[in-house]
Amino acid sequence: MRVVQVTRFGGPEVMEPGEAPDPAAGPGQVVVEVEAAEINFVETQLRRGITPGPALPEPPYFPGGGVSGRVASLGAGVAAGWLDRRVVARTVGLRGGNAELAVAAVADLVPVPDGVGLPEAAALLHDGSTAVGLMDNAxxxxxxxxxxxxxxxxxxxxxxxxxxxxxxxxxxxxxxxxxxxxxxxxxxxxxxxxxxxxxxxxxxxxxxxxxxxxxxxxxxxxxxx
Ligand SMILES: NC(=O)c1ccc[n+]([C@@H]2O[C@H](COP(=O)([O-])OP(=O)(O)OC[C@H]3O[C@@H](n4cnc5c(N)ncnc54)[C@H](OP(=O)(O)O)[C@@H]3O)[C@@H](O)[C@H]2O)c1
Structure with missing residues (x-):
């Protein structure tokens, strides 16, 4: 599959296209055929080698903390009904979403309702939940x-x-x-x-x-x- 790899810390230019083996879903996981990959501010900080909290990844690494798309394959113990569903999800370890295929835990899958676009769902994954949480608490x-x-x-x-x-x-x-x-x-x-x-x-x-x-x-x- 095609992937994006961060080769060293820096600006967007350190993200390079490449190839990697297709991932397989482990127990309780699915593989998502990625339609859209979310990117957020913290990911851009980590890519530059700055952390506001989470551990810094070690380059080279495959970025991408959230994806939307269709469920392409199921790991052991995952209900068959998830196959081919439109979903949005954080990726396992918040990595690997900038790729054609990405792995997510079934517990993290959110079905995307008809009428909501997959790019819009990906954009709402982290910023949306944060915004709603902030509003509720304020x-x-x-x-x-x-x-x-x-x-x-x-x-x-x-x-x-x-x-x-x-x-x-x-x-x-x-x-x-x-x-x-x-x-x-x-x-x-x-x-x-x-x-x-x-x-x-x-x-x-x-x-x-x-x-x-x-x-x-x-x-x-x-x-x-
Ligand atoms: N904890 C969470 O779950 C969570 C989730 C989402 C966001 N956040 C936090 O919320 C903040 C905003 O996130 P976002 O997703 O809205 O980011 P974003 O879409 O990338 O927007 C960030 C905006 O901040 C402004 N800005 C001011 N000073 C900046 C600086 N020194 N460097 C870069 N941008 C600067 C810029 O707008 P102007 O040009 O108008 O100044 C920039 O467009 C970030 O601190 C992020 O870490 C936290």
């Missing part, structure tokens, strides 16, 4: 002002929509005009460019002097401070 209420940083990113773009759906008003903060336009399209009432001086003052003004009731700090660093 307890956002109707009428509150919610500040979403990195608002056009994978996580931020979902938080903007979920906060709006909860009846809140959103101030979206991002680092460029095209990203702020995306946030507006997603429903933000106000947008602020945090690459410009005085951006925190703009948040006070946008919220009528009230400030944000809830802040989702997806940028951290000097923005978060």
């Amino acid at each position: 307890g956002v209420r109707p009428g509150e002002w919610v500040l979403v940083e990195a608002a056009a990113g994978g996580l931020g773009s979902l938080l903007v929509q979920l906060a709006r759906a909860a009846g809140a008003q959103v101030v979206a903060a991002a680092g460029s005009a095209p990203k702020l336009a995306v946030a507006r399209e997603l429903g933000a009432e106000a947008v602020v460019d945090y690459s410009r001086p005085g951006w925190t003052k703009s948040i006070w003004e946008a919220t009528g002097g009230r400030g944000a009731d809830v802040v989702f700090d997806g940028a951290g660093g000097w923005v978060g401070r």
Whole structure:
């Protein structure tokens, strides 16, 4: 099968196409014929040799922590009904998803409903569950002002929509005009460019002097401070 391999730590250019033997499903596992591979921010950090927590992989390694596609084969003990189903799943060891075939534990399979695209399902796998968890724990209420940083990113773009759906008003903060336009399209009432001086003052003004009731700090660093 065709695969992507990270040959050394670095930018996207260290990801190289290659060939590898087809994987086999172990007990309690399936092989997924990959339609879309998810990639998230942490994976890009690990590829650059930086870790926010998880152990750093040793290059060369096969990246890819999540995939969507059809179940192509079953390991021992897996119910026959999974064969050929459309699924999205984290990969075993959060590796090997950037390939034509990937292995996942049957316990990690999520059936993808008809009407939901496989690329969309893959994009929602990690950022979607994180966004829903953050919303649930923050307890956002109707009428509150919610500040979403990195608002056009994978996580931020979902938080903007979920906060709006909860009846809140959103101030979206991002680092460029095209990203702020995306946030507006997603429903933000106000947008602020945090690459410009005085951006925190703009948040006070946008919220009528009230400030944000809830802040989702997806940028951290000097923005978060
Ligand atoms: N724990 C979890 O399960 C989980 C899951 C998903 C995400 N996260 C975390 O949530 C954050 C956002 O993730 P994401 O998936 O939304 O990422 P993303 O789609 O890659 O977006 C990240 C955005 O952050 C902004 N940014 C600000 N400072 C940055 C910097 N120094 N380097 C790179 N980007 C910077 C950039 O937008 P601007 O140009 O607008 O500044 C960038 O587009 C990350 O910290 C990630 O680790 C955690």
